[in-house]
Amino acid sequence: MPRVPEGFARIRLLAAGICSTDLELQRGYYGFSGTPGHEFVGEVTEAADSRWIGARVAGEINLACGTCTWCKHGLGRHCPTRTVLGIVKHPGAFREFLTLPIRNLHRVPASIPTEHAVFIEPIAAACEILDQVKIPKGERVAVLGDGKLGLLVAQVLQAKGAKVHLFGRHRNKMRLVEPTGVTTEIVPKKLPFAAWPFVVDATGSSEGLKAAVSMCIPRGTVIMKSTVHGLVSIDTAPAIVNEITLIGSRCGRFEAALPLLSSGKVNVGSMISEEFPLDRAPEAFATAAKKGVLKVLLRP
């Protein structure tokens, strides 16, 4: 049973999601040890402010100092002394009870089922793109990759007014987002060259960035959503000659994600592949790592 520091809440897990980052951590990347897990919904069981007790919550994953320049500008996600739930020096959500600062918590509206609310964190990560880049309404956006994040990014950008074209390798995965209006296409042998003003690399592959740069029009924007471990080789010459802007994009604000999930414009239910109890977590991880599997949930 974890200790509850001042300003923190103790949260009983209701459901958690396995993310590709968790699989990377398990492989030993980033030198992580401890309990992973950063996509979760839980119920507050202890907090100094009793109004939180019993609340069903999701939680922002960056534990920021709250006082540095970054924090003062609302960018605690970049606080240099931050810890990160289940990623950097703060035990994660794949256990019965976890702790987070109360200021990280967001109440989940009753309209959102628990298993859908697990997607708030990755939807926020998709929304982050729109906090960084102005994509005009009706603008054409190519999304590369039909993994979990690619499917969410495609749906979020489409819901926010872009005309999204998703390139992937799995007809069955891409079919899930077609009802939202996203156009889908199996990656062709020869990708279209200099064809898209915005390209999102969500391939999770070291080849994705090169493809994204090549598909982007001169003066266009490539959004980098794939944290690939290790070095990625890119030919910088086309990026420079075509004066392309590449933008690294990570976690986002939950405030942006909650209304999208409530609205039903982002279809997450069909993205749940399987559920496991917490005590079968190793099996759940093995399943999540399989080709063709989307979101795997853990329940206490």
Add this chain to the structure above:
Amino acid sequence: MPRVPEGFARIRLLAAGICSTDLELQRGYYGFSGTPGHEFVGEVTEAADSRWIGARVAGEINLACGTCTWCKHGLGRHCPTRTVLGIVKHPGAFREFLTLPIRNLHRVPASIPTEHAVFIEPIAAACEILDQVKIPKGERVAVLGDGKLGLLVAQVLQAKGAKVHLFGRHRNKMRLVEPTGVTTEIVPKKLPFAAWPFVVDATGSSEGLKAAVSMCIPRGTVIMKSTVHGLVSIDTAPAIVNEITLIGSRCGRFEAALPLLSSGKVNVGSMISEEFPLDRAPEAFATAAKKGVLKVLLRP
């Protein structure tokens, strides 16, 4: 004696500069064959509009179609069917006579000596950064690389109000830009981490981009000015985790460069290492390729 197509001028060379790109072309990169040379000043000897005859001119290097969407938006530098003086399918300036469309020409004011005016093209390339990125007055900018382009970028950004810190390997080169107010530093063993809101990579080295990303603060901007031939390995994770923006930057508008050169705020005279007559061009190229040498000029 080159033919003069409609809308073109014939120009007698007065002076030309050897750029690192010329050295790359000579090494066989980009599959170039023919006459290189794209930094020049010349005198118009033939043009349909007689007002140009006798004018001392510099010339924009991209020969654009003038009718496509890019050209209509003033971005002929990105016209997909363009040729480029001395780089892509248009014979360059390292010869007695060259041709360019009249719309590419800019009269050189009498106040600018010919050997200084050779720098208009690379100064325009430095100015391009400010057409792409808004750098607030007084903002700190790190420039990596004390080659020809690095020295010009440092001076241009300083002249335009930034506080520039130049990192290089050659005390004698960096000394040239100190009178303009640029702070200089020999590259330390351990580069400062996450310290600069703007970092320009003008190293011309495949290591430069990685260093630039690591020196940039979260949500900061890295400007890529080094066209390195071949693949560059970067660790994209820090760029994504810190949500850094990388911007490819190439040629710029001569209109921005001319007043800077007139103003004397960019010191180019001291950057001229040697001059050679055109018929000793091979020797000039060999000299330009030597370590420690800055601009080498060719004269007819």
